[in-house]
Structures are given as C-alpha cells and as structure tokens.
Amino acid sequence: MKAIVVEFHDIAPEVRHFLFEVPEVAQLHFKPGQFVSFNETLNGKKITRPYSIVSLPQGNRFELCLNLVQGGVFTPHLFELQPGDSIETSAPLGFFVIRDPAKEAVFIATGTGIAPFRAMAPDYLSHPHANQLTLLFGVRLEHTIYYRGDFEALARKHPNFRFWPTLSRPVPSQGSSAWTGRTGHVQAHLLEAIGERRDVDIYICGLKAMVDDVRAILKGLGFDRKQIIFEKYD
Ligand SMILES: Cc1cc2nc3c(=O)[nH]c(=O)nc-3n(C[C@H](O)[C@H](O)[C@H](O)COP(=O)(O)OP(=O)(O)OC[C@H]3O[C@@H](n4cnc5c(N)ncnc54)[C@H](O)[C@@H]3O)c2cc1C
Numbered sequence: 001m002k003a004i005v006v007e008f009h010d011i012a013p014e015v016r017h018f019l020f021e022v023p024e025v026a027q028l029h030f031k032p033g034q035f036v037s038f039n040e041t042l043n044g045k046k047i048t049r050p051y052s053i054v055s056l057p058q059g060n061r062f063e064l065c066l067n068l069v070q071g072g073v074f075t076p077h078l079f080e081l082q083p084g085d086s087i088e089t090s091a092p093l094g095f096f097v098i099r100d101p102a103k104e105a106v107f108i109a110t111g112t113g114i115a116p117f118r119a120m121a122p123d124y125l126s127h128p129h130a131n132q133l134t135l136l137f138g139v140r141l142e143h144t145i146y147y148r149g150d151f152e153a154l155a156r157k158h159p160n161f162r163f164w165p166t167l168s169r170p171v172p173s174q175g176s177s178a179w180t181g182r183t184g185h186v187q188a189h190l191l192e193a194i195g196e197r198r199d200v201d202i203y204i205c206g207l208k209a210m211v212d213d214v215r216a217i218l219k220g221l222g223f224d225r226k227q228i229i230f231e232k233y234d
Pocket of ligand 1 (some may be wrong): 035049050051052053067068071072073074076112115116231233234
C-alpha cells in the first residue's frame with residue numbers, strides 16, 4: 001500500500017509528528033499499539049523500518065512520531081518527505097496491544113517509545129471496565145515530554161489514569177519555572193508505580209537498554225514473564 005504525507009509538524013528538536021493517508025482503503029484497520037512497516041529502496045538497497053502508530057483508528061488515516069537518528073539509514077529520508085509525497089507501507093502489524101483493560105496496567109516509555117502508548121492509553125481508558133493505569137514516561141528535558149497536553153487532558157478526564165513524566169536532566173527550560181515533578185530514570189519510579197500489587201500488567205517500549213533493565217527489575221520483584229509485554233526499538 002502507499003501512504004501519502006498529509007501534513008507534519010515538529011513536536012521537539014528532531015522529533016516530527018506526521019499524518020498519513022492510505023488512499024486505496026476506506027478504513028485502515030488496526031489495534032492501538034500496532035505498527036506499520038515502511039519500505040523504500042535507497043541507494044539500490046531495500047530498506048524496511050517499523051513505526052508505531054500514535055493515533056486511534058480514524059478512517060484511512062494514521063499518525064506517527066518519528067525521531068531523526070543522525071547518521072541513520074532511513075530517518076534522514078523520512079525527514080525529507082513533504083505533503084503529497086508517498087511511501088510504501090505494510091498493513092498494521094504487531095502484538096504490542098492491550099491484553100486486558102480490566103487488569104491494572106503500568107506503561108513505561110522513554111523517548112519516542114511513547115508512540116504506541118499515545119494510542120493505547122485512550123484505548124485502555126475507554127473500556128467500560130478499565131482498571132487503574134499509570135504511564136511512566138522518561139525524557140531528558142521538560143520540553144521533550146512529547147504529547148504532554150494530550151496525556152494531561154486524559155488524566156483530567158479519567159481519575160484512574162496517572163501520568164508521571166520524569167526528567168533525567170531537569171534543568172529549567174527557557175521561560176519556564178523550575179521543574180518540580182519527578183526526576184531520574186523511569187527505573188527509579190517503578191516501585192512507586194506498582195506498590196505492593198503484583199496483579200499488574202507491565203507494558204514497556206523504548207530502546208533495548210531501558211527495556212532489558214526494567215524487565216530484569218520486574219523479574220527480581222517476582223513478576224511472571226506473561227505479565228511483561230514489551231517492544232524494543234533497536
Ligand atoms: C516495532 C517498532 C516500532 C518502532 N516505532 C518507532 C517510532 O514510533 N518512532 C521512531 O522514531 N522509531 C521507531 N522505531 C525505530 C525505527 O524502526 C528505526 O529503527 C529508527 O527510525 C532508526 O532507523 P534508521 O534507519 O534511521 O537508523 P539505523 O541506520 O538503523 O541506525 C539505528 C541506530 O540508531 C540508534 N537509535 C537512536 N535512536 C533510535 C530510535 N528512536 N530507534 C531506533 N534506533 C535508534 C540505535 O542505537 C540503532 O543502532 C521502531 C522500531 C520497532 C522495532
């Protein structure tokens with residue numbers, strides 16, 4: 001299938017939010033948390049890269065959040081795309097989706113690992129029997145808390161949703177007052193998010209080092225493998 005760029009805007013330095021449309025279908029079916037695989041031939045080589053969908057199903061449109069990897073093979077090409085340009089894509093794929101919204105859940109993300117959770121959080125909370133959901137989101141600086149407004153609005157609407165951004169470099173951004181929220185890595189707030197409870201599903205998304213570290217902590221706490229659902233970006 002071909003996906004056409006409808007529009008894009010930058011949400012942080014080197015992080016771009018895209019809206020795509022797939023003209024050949026009326027409805028793009030997917031579960032929140034799934035990804036599309038983009039394919040392109042660059043310098044005679046076929047390149048495939050998966051990207052998590054950051055939006056809920058909405059006709060034949062889908063949204064992505066892309067991080068420019070300096071020196072990367074594919075992302076510099078994606079950052080050249082302009083409205084009207086097209087790219088070859090797979091249908092949505094993947095198993096990183098909500099297992100049971102009636103069960104308490106903790107979502108853990110760093111950086112663009114937030115992407116699937118922007119769709120999965122409203123999906124979880126819209127369920128009539130939704131339990132408690134905590135989103136622990138680690139970034140370096142305050143202005144890189146991607147989709148902060150969306151998650152804060154969701155937390156205002158749903159008392160069973162806790163949005164916990166944490167900054168690893170809590171220096172005041174220009175024009176804003178000092179950060180009074182959580183600091184340090186997501187790992188430092190894991191125990192507080194889980195408490196004494198063990199009947200909790202943990203969803204983790206981000207780069208390998210963080211995902212493996214969090215999984216090791218959870219195993220040490222006695223979590224079963226089946227309760228730990230993860231997506232590694234590298
Ligand atoms: C299921 C899945 C979903 C993904 N969803 C997203 C998404 O929503 N948004 C997104 O920006 N990326 C996402 N990725 C990562 C994406 O597929 C590419 O790996 C990334 O865009 C880098 O491609 P590249 O060709 O530019 O870099 P490459 O030339 O392949 O170099 C990648 C190297 O850059 C480093 N790196 C730095 N930042 C990243 C990063 N964010 N992801 C991967 N590697 C990184 C890694 O160390 C890696 O070795 C996802 C990956 C998977 C497996």
